[in-house]
Amino acid sequence: MNARKTYLLGIAFFTVLFMTLVLLGSWLLSVGSKQFAVAAFLFAFSAVFGQIACLALYARQTAREKAASAAKPQENRHV
Secondary structure (H helix, E strand, O other), rough: HHHHHHHHHHHHHHHHHHHHHHHHHHHHHHHHOOHHHHHEEEEEEEHHHHHHHHHHHHHHHHHHHHHHHHHOOOOOOOO
């Protein structure tokens, strides 16, 4: 598995984790467990930072691959 695919899977994982934690926090808040609900919302907030980090790493890897392909010498096909 290459780096780009790993970062895309990380983005998907943190997105699903965020949605799950928000739903869990909402359910816990409706049940009456405020402390655990706040903890779930804080973990959901940290999952957003995971998403942002994976997105930044994906963008950096894509830029590196474009720069590497542009730096390769092109063949001269004037035959």
